[in-house]
Amino acid sequence: MDNSKIAHHISENFNKELEDIRNSVLTMGGLVESQIEQAVKALASGDMELAELVIKQDNQIDELEMAIDAECTQIIALRQPAAFDLRLLLTVLRIINELERVGDLAERIAKTAIYLSNNSEGRTDQYYELQHMSGLVRDMLHRALDSFARMSVDNITDITGSDEHVDREYASIIRQLITQMMEDPRNITRSLDMLWTVRALERIGDHSRYICEHLIYMIKGEDVRHLTQAELELKMNG
Amino acid sequence: MNRFNSATHVSAQFDKELEEIREKVSAMGDLVGQQLALVIEAFTTGNVDLAMQVLKQDDTIDEYEAAIDEDCATVIALRQPTGHDLNLLISVIKVANELESIAAKVEGIADITIQLNNSLPADT
Numbered sequence: 505m506d507n508s509k510i511a512h513h514i515s516e517n518f519n520k521e522l523e524d525i526r527n528s529v530l531t532m533g534g535l536v537e538s539q540i541e542q543a544v545k546a547l548a549s550g551d552m553e554l555a556e557l558v559i560k561q562d563n564q565i566d567e568l569e570m571a572i573d574a575e576c577t578q579i580i581a582l583r584q585p586a587a588f589d590l591r592l593l594l595t596v597l598r599i600i601n602e603l604e605r606v607g608d609l610a611e612r613i614a615k616t617a618i619y620l621s622n623n624s625e626g627r628t629d630q631y632y633e634l635q636h637m638s639g640l641v642r643d644m645l646h647r648a649l650d651s652f653a654r655m656s657v658d659n660i661t662d663i664t665g666s667d668e669h670v671d672r673e674y675a676s677i678i679r680q681l682i683t684q685m686m687e688d689p690r691n692i693t694r695s696l697d698m699l700w701t702v703r704a705l706e707r708i709g710d711h712s713r714y715i716c717e718h719l720i721y722m723i724k725g726e727d728v729r730h731l732t733q734a735e736l737e738l739k740m741n742g
Numbered sequence: 743m744n745r746f747n748s749a750t751h752v753s754a755q756f757d758k759e760l761e762e763i764r765e766k767v768s769a770m771g772d773l774v775g776q777q778l779a780l781v782i783e784a785f786t787t788g789n790v791d792l793a794m795q796v797l798k799q800d801d802t803i804d805e806y807e808a809a810i811d812e813d814c815a816t817v818i819a820l821r822q823p824t825g826h827d828l829n830l831l832i833s834v835i836k837v838a839n840e841l842e843s844i845a846a847k848v849e850g851i852a853d854i855t856i857q858l859n860n861s862l863p864a865d866t
Contacts, residue, residue, distance in 0.1 A: 577832055584822040594815060597832065601839065727811070730804045 539610035547617035558614035565607035595722035670709035770806035
């Protein structure tokens with residue numbers, strides 16, 4: 505792992521504090537990724553115990569967020585960092601906030617899995633598409649966190665670009681759900697539960713994109729939020 | 743007691759910087775509140791033009807967030823605050839982010855309003 509960006513301080517302790525924070529963020533990210541995977545698995549397999557586990561584990565994510573938040577604030581107060589170090593710490597605060605929201609969405613999917621198992625009458629339409637979409641957003645999140653671990657924004661627009669695939673997949677599943685609701689009103693309850701779930705996955709894609717935008721701020725010092733993908737590509741790749 | 747207004751800093755300039763940030767957060771909050779009221783009116787009355795106007799204003803909110811973030815980061819870097827002042831500045835960044843999230847939802851409602859009314863049959 506490239507440590508040149510954080511391991512250059514005269515104070516060995518400061519280096520270690522930053523390294524610890526980086527590791528905590530990655531631990532939190534790993535947990536969030538696994539929560540999404542397990543929530544979707546619980547939904548697709550009707551495994552209620554797994555869904556309950558996901559709901560229970562969300563507390564751990566909240567605790568990690570609060571712990572990292574407190575650590576960052578303390579380091580800013582004690583070390584009075586400037587330039588890159590300050591941006592790094594402010595970016596960590598934003599990234600853990602995104603991760604916490606993704607965690608809440610995973611919890612939402614797990615809760616929906618429980619409702620669905622009660623009213624889907626064994627139907628499995630769209631589960632394949634749902635798992636595919638879940639794979640796409642988990643991959644986006646994983647690559648965003650990997651960029652954070654490497655402290656690099658090379659190829660970052662490849663990651664943000666994946667959000668467009670996610671949005672297309674989302675639109676296509678929504679169309680199927682609307683068709684099913686119009687065909688037979690008895691499908692409506694199930695279709696709505698499915699709709700919340702794909703909506704949650706789509707939001708996870710958005711949050712992964714936001715993490716990439718925060719990383720660009722951290723590395724380049726530029727605020728690139730609210731740019732379109734084309735504008736972002738132009739800015740990053742010239 | 744409002745820490746923003748405590749005017750207890752040795753540097754009067756620092757007080758002024760905090761006051762400016764306070765004004766921006768307050769203006770951003772007002773605008774988000776206004777946008778929410780307008781979009782609900784647009785949705786409930788099917789007013790597509792009003793929804794479009796709400797969409798246009800969203801850029802201003804994004805600009806507020808970016809400006810507040812930058813102000814806070816600059817003040818943290820230059821003034822190196824600790825204790826209450828640091829907590830305050832970090833809280834401001836979080837609050838601006840929450841306001842932006844609310845504005846993004848408002849934008850979503852405006853999009854839905856436009857979609858819904860454009861898909862109505864012409865003779866209704």
